[in-house]
Amino acid sequence: MSRNLCSGAFQTHPSTMMQTPHAAAPPVPTVPLFGLALPELTALLAERAQKPYRARQIFEALYRRRVSSFDEISVLPVDLRERLASDGYTIGLPEIVQSARSVDGTERYLVRMADGETVETVWMPDGDGGERGDGSLAASEEAASEAEDEPASSFRRSTICVSSQVGCAVNCQFCLTAKLGIRRNLTSGEIAGQVAAVLNRHHVKLGGASGSESPARINLVFMGMGEPFLNYAPFMQAVRLLVEGVGIPESRMTVSTSGIEPAIRAFAAEPIRPKLALSLNASNDLVRQSIMPITRKWNIAQLLDAVRTIPLRTREWITFEYVLLGGVNDQPVHAREVLHLLEGTRSKVNLIVWNPGPGIAYTQPEPEAVALFQKTLMAGGMPTYIRRPRGRDIYAACGQLKRTVDSAPLLQSATASNLVSIDVPAV
Ligand code: SAH
Ligand code: SF4
Numbered sequence: 552m553s554r555n556l557c558s559g560a561f562q563t564h565p566s567t568m569m570q571t572p573h574a575a576a577p578p579v580p581t582v583p584l585f586g587l588a589l590p591e592l593t594a595l596l597a598e599r600a601q602k603p604y605r606a607r608q609i610f611e612a613l614y615r616r617r618v619s620s621f622d623e624i625s626v627l628p629v630d631l632r633e634r635l636a637s638d639g640y641t642i643g644l645p646e647i648v649q650s651a652r653s654v655d656g657t658e659r660y661l662v663r664m665a666d667g668e669t670v671e672t673v674w675m676p677d678g679d680g681g682e683r684g685d686g687s688l689a690a691s692e693e694a695a696s697e698a699e700d701e702p703a704s705s706f707r708r709s710t711i712c713v714s715s716q717v718g719c720a721v722n723c724q725f726c727l728t729a730k731l732g733i734r735r736n737l738t739s740g741e742i743a744g745q746v747a748a749v750l751n752r753h754h755v756k757l758g759g760a761s762g763s764e765s766p767a768r769i770n771l772v773f774m775g776m777g778e779p780f781l782n783y784a785p786f787m788q789a790v791r792l793l794v795e796g797v798g799i800p801e802s803r804m805t806v807s808t809s810g811i812e813p814a815i816r817a818f819a820a821e822p823i824r825p826k827l828a829l830s831l832n833a834s835n836d837l838v839r840q841s842i843m844p845i846t847r848k849w850n851i852a853q854l855l856d857a858v859r860t861i862p863l864r865t866r867e868w869i870t871f872e873y874v875l876l877g878g879v880n881d882q883p884v885h886a887r888e889v890l891h892l893l894e895g896t897r898s899k900v901n902l903i904v905w906n907p908g909p910g911i912a913y914t915q916p917e918p919e920a921v922a923l924f925q926k927t928l929m930a931g932g933m934p935t936y937i938r939r940p941r942g943r944d945i946y947a948a949c950g951q952l953k954r955t956v957d958s959a960p961l962l963q964s965a966t967a968s969n970l971v972s973i974d975v976p977a978v
Contacts, residue, residue, distance in 0.1 A: 581665065583643020584635075585613050585747070586740020588788065599634060614796025617747045619644050641665075645744040647672075647752060651945040656706075659945050662714075662748060664741050668734060670714035670776050672745040674753065675941050676706035708768030709753070713745050715786050716777025721809050723832075723843045725874060727908035728776050736782040742789035746771060746797065757798040769799055773806040773825065780806075780814035787821060794823055801825055802864075807872060812849040815857035828870035828901070829858055833880050834888030842879065851892065859896060868934075869898045875921055876905045877914035886927035899934040 584592070592606035605627065612624040619642055621632040648669070649661040658674040718731035750757070750769070758766040771793065773779045779786040786806070793799050804825030808815065818824055831851070833839035839846040849857075858869055871893060875881045889900065902925060905915055916924075921937060928935040 580639055581641045581643070582639050583641050583665065583738075583740050584609065585643045585744050586738050586788070586792070587613075588792065595640075599631070599638075601631065605631070610796060613642065614743075614747075614792055615798060617644075617751050617797070618642060619751070643740055643744070644751075645741055645748050647748050653941070653945040655941055657941045657945065660749065660752075662745050664717075664737070668717045670717055670737065670741075670745070672714060672749055672775060673712040674709060674749050675712070676709045706753075706767070708770065709755075710770040710772060711746055711749050712772050712775045713742060714775030714777055715742055715773055715779040715782050719777045720781060721778050721843070721845050723809060723830075723845075725842055725876060725905055725911060725913055727911070730908075730910065731776075733777075736785060737777070739785040739788035739792060742773075742786060743792045743797065745775075746793060746799070750797075769803065771799060771804040771825070773804070774828070778809055778811065780808045780811035780818070783811075783814045783817065787818075787824075790825060791823055802867075805870065807870075809843060809845055810849055810854040811845075812853050812857045815854065816860060819857070819861040826867055826870070827858065827861060828872055829854060830874070831871040831889070831892075831900075832874050834885040834892065838880050838885070842876065855892065855896065863897055867897075869896060871898055871900045872903060873900055874903045874905050875916040875924060877916040877920070879913065881916040881920045881924055883923060883927050886924045887931070890928060890931035890933060893933065899936065900928055902935060902937045904937070 587595070589606060589610050592609050593603050596603070596606045596609070608626050609624065612618045612626075616623070618624055621627070621636055621642065624632065643665060645662045645664050647660045648663045650658055652658045656676040660672045660674070661669050662672050663669045714737065716736050717734035719726070719728045720733035722729045755767045755769060757769065773786070790801065790804065790806075793804070794801050801823055805828050806818075806825045807828040807830060809830045815827070815829075818827065830843075831839075832843060833846075833851075836846055836850045839851060861869070863869070871889075873880075873889065893900075902921065904921060905913055907913070907915065925935045925937055
């Protein structure tokens with residue numbers, strides 16, 4: 552009998568199943584293995600009278616080798632693979648269903664989950680978000696042109712921007728993702744799976760993989776759609792799978808939060824965690840409340856108190872993101888307030904020029920205001936960077952991502968301009 556063991560996440564998706572004529576038995580609901588931690592795999596295998604080493608083999612195949620079908624796990628006996636498939640288990644990697652490529656090498660993907668929901672994930676070869684060099688515009692421009700000189704297929708390092716929710720509930724007034732509202736949380740497998748899907752697409756070999764070439768340097772920024780700290784446990788599980796399974800060091804990961812105070816405190820106690828970026832975006836509560844209503848729940852002082860509980864590692868700092876909105880938060884007085892707020896915190900500031908979106912009534916800051924803001928912060932001793940746009944022609948900005956599947960296909964919507972680039976951790 553030839554059983555189809557190729558268990559992509561979409562095989563038993565309801566819409567696919569409806570196309571199957573004369574289906575005799577009701578379909579077995581699928582359960583993705585991708586996203587399960589080793590103890591969960593061990594328990595699942597024990598239920599089938601299998602020894603723990605079988606779970607380790609599956610763990611290795613899922614995360615280190617990033618297989619997409621049971622067929623590829625040849626160390627497992629065929630009957631065990633068949634048993635798992637007939638019990639409804641799939642590998643369950645999310646699938647890249649559309650992509651758009653920028654002239655600067657940035658690629659934006661529409662990634663589809665098993666239930667048909669989609670999020671966006673961005674790949675930026677050699678991306679450094681303008682943080683290389685001294686942070687000046689000149690330094691970032693130099694870095695950007697270097698990246699453009701690279702042939703499309705090669706990269707020394709790359710950054711992947713990962714989504715954590717379908718939509719977002721936080722309702723920041725300047726953000727396009729906010730317009731979607733929240734549709735649902737992503738699971739740990741769906742968060743880590745975006746990374747695996749993108750790595751597979753680029754045939755990336757990480758440390759520990761076989762082969763003579765030197766491993767790629769991959770940075771992760773959890774700055775895509777959604778608020779990771781409102782999906783805390785699955786997000787942290789994804790981080791652990793990416794560190795311990797996929798093999799990306801936590802020092803090359805940064806998570807950005809709009810400021811969920813209890814989650815920041817929990818994060819401070821995590822043994823394995825990315826670096827933190829806080830979307831400060833305003834220099835006082837009044838302004839912040841007007842652009843980020845969530846400030847009414849946790850004000851700036853509460854957020855900074857929580858952030859200061861994080862035990863910083865060597866060469867670690869807290870990044871404060873600051874979206875500059877023309878006439879709202881971009882004046883020297885605001886910069887001086889920021890300096891005052893951040894006094895005594897090992898921090899740096901990433902300035903992001905606001906990117907317009909449909910139905911959002913702000914204006915971009917004047918270039919002079921941006922330069923003066925940076926200068927004021929630098930003069931006060933604060934390392935300050937201006938994020939340079941990446942993927943300008945494909946609308947690929949983290950923090951600006953919105954699901955395009957319900958409207959225009961991704962490739963057709965790839966004409967919008969004005970993007971922010973993505974914050975990239977130092978490596
Ligand atoms: N939800 C998280 C992470 C995703 S947003 C957070 O808010 O931190 C990532 C970054 O993009 C945040 O710093 C956010 O303030 C910024 N951002 C959102 N919309 C933007 C826009 N239209 N222009 C520029 N930056 C934006
Ligand atoms: Fe959500 Fe971040 Fe956008 Fe705010 S800026 S609405 S938290 S994605």
